[in-house]
Amino acid sequence: MKNEMEIIFDAVSDNESFARVAVAAFIAHLNPTVEEMADIKTAVSEAVTNSIIHGYENLGGYRKGCVPEHPSEADLACPEAARRKMNPGKVRVRCLLEGGVLHIEVADTGKGIENVEQAMEPLFTTKPELERSGMGFAFMEAFMDDLEVESTPGAGTIVRMQKKMGVGDWISCGPSR
Amino acid sequence: MEQITTEDFQVIDNCLMIQLPEEIDHHSAGYICESADRYLVRNDVCNVVFDFGRTRFMDSSGIGVIMGRYRKISCFGGKVYAIHADKQIQRIFKVSGLNKIVEVLES
Numbered sequence: 368m369k370n371e372m373e374i375i376f377d378a379v380s381d382n383e384s385f386a387r388v389a390v391a392a393f394i395a396h397l398n399p400t401v402e403e404m405a406d407i408k409t410a411v412s413e414a415v416t417n418s419i420i421h422g423y424e425n426l427g428g429y430r431k432g433c434v435p436e437h438p439s440e441a442d443l444a445c446p447e448a449a450r451r452k453m454n455p456g457k458v459r460v461r462c463l464l465e466g467g468v469l470h471i472e473v474a475d476t477g478k479g480i481e482n483v484e485q486a487m488e489p490l491f492t493t494k495p496e497l498e499r500s501g502m503g504f505a506f507m508e509a510f511m512d513d514l515e516v517e518s519t520p521g522a523g524t525i526v527r528m529q530k531k532m533g534v535g536d537w538i539s540c541g542p543s544r
Numbered sequence: 545m546e547q548i549t550t551e552d553f554q555v556i557d558n559c560l561m562i563q564l565p566e567e568i569d570h571h572s573a574g575y576i577c578e579s580a581d582r583y584l585v586r587n588d589v590c591n592v593v594f595d596f597g598r599t600r601f602m603d604s605s606g607i608g609v610i611m612g613r614y615r616k617i618s619c620f621g622g623k624v625y626a627i628h629a630d631k632q633i634q635r636i637f638k639v640s641g642l643n644k645i646v647e648v649l650e651s
Binding site: 383384401408409412413416420500502509 | 632
């Protein structure tokens with residue numbers, strides 16, 4: 368059985384919970400365990416958050432550190448408005464279920480990652496002022512079976528993750544255990 | 545999703561108790577950090593207790609919240625505690641190595 372879904376949404380922090388709940392709903396019919404569900408939600412949340420705050424630098428949800436890197440005169444005159452200014456980027460989440468394996472692809476057309484290897488190191492962060500942990504990719508690796516990151520600076524990033532669902536053979540009516 | 549309010553922050557003796565929201569992600573973390581820091585500055589707070597009783601979801605943003613608070617109070621000998629943390633939250637502590645700096649109290 369093959370099943371696919373795709374959602375595209377604005378890169379704002381309000382949509383982080385939407386994205387992970389949508390993916391959770393997509394796999395709900397597989398009767399995943401509580402752990403599987405939590406793992407997948409966490410991994411999706413990490414990938415989508417990365418796209419929003421690093422890919423598009425939309426830091427609005429965080430309420431601080433939101434001033435653009437090169438502020439214009441208008442921005443300096445009214446920092447409050449500049450802080451609220453959003454990059455109108457989109458995040459695309461694609462899910463594919465095939466043979467009991469869940470494939471998730473989170474793509475953005477943001478600024479991309481210069482050094483993917485470095486970005487994937489635990490605790491490494493380019494935005495220490497945001498008090499984030501630098502654990503995003505580490506969590507995706509820990510909670511999913513496979514992680515692949517493809518990024519072109521200036522063009523965007525695609526994160527691909529895979530996870531074998533434990534109840535796969537129950538769904539495909541395989542031998543009962 | 546319910547929003548975290550000022551009632552969720554309480555100072556008891558020298559402890560700041562923080563009742564965390566149902567979901568801790570990047571979106572909700574900002575408010576928690578900001579409010580917690582206001583209490584840390586204003587009051588004579590030594591330790592911070594994070595109450596996960598309501599929390600059903602946390603990602604690495606939650607780790608950032610705890611690490612940030614820990615950094616602010618540890619230089620004065622303060623400690624960070626977690627209570628009512630379910631299996632999933634404790635797993636996240638373990639994966640991130642946070643269980644080395646947070647004391648998880650069984651209740």
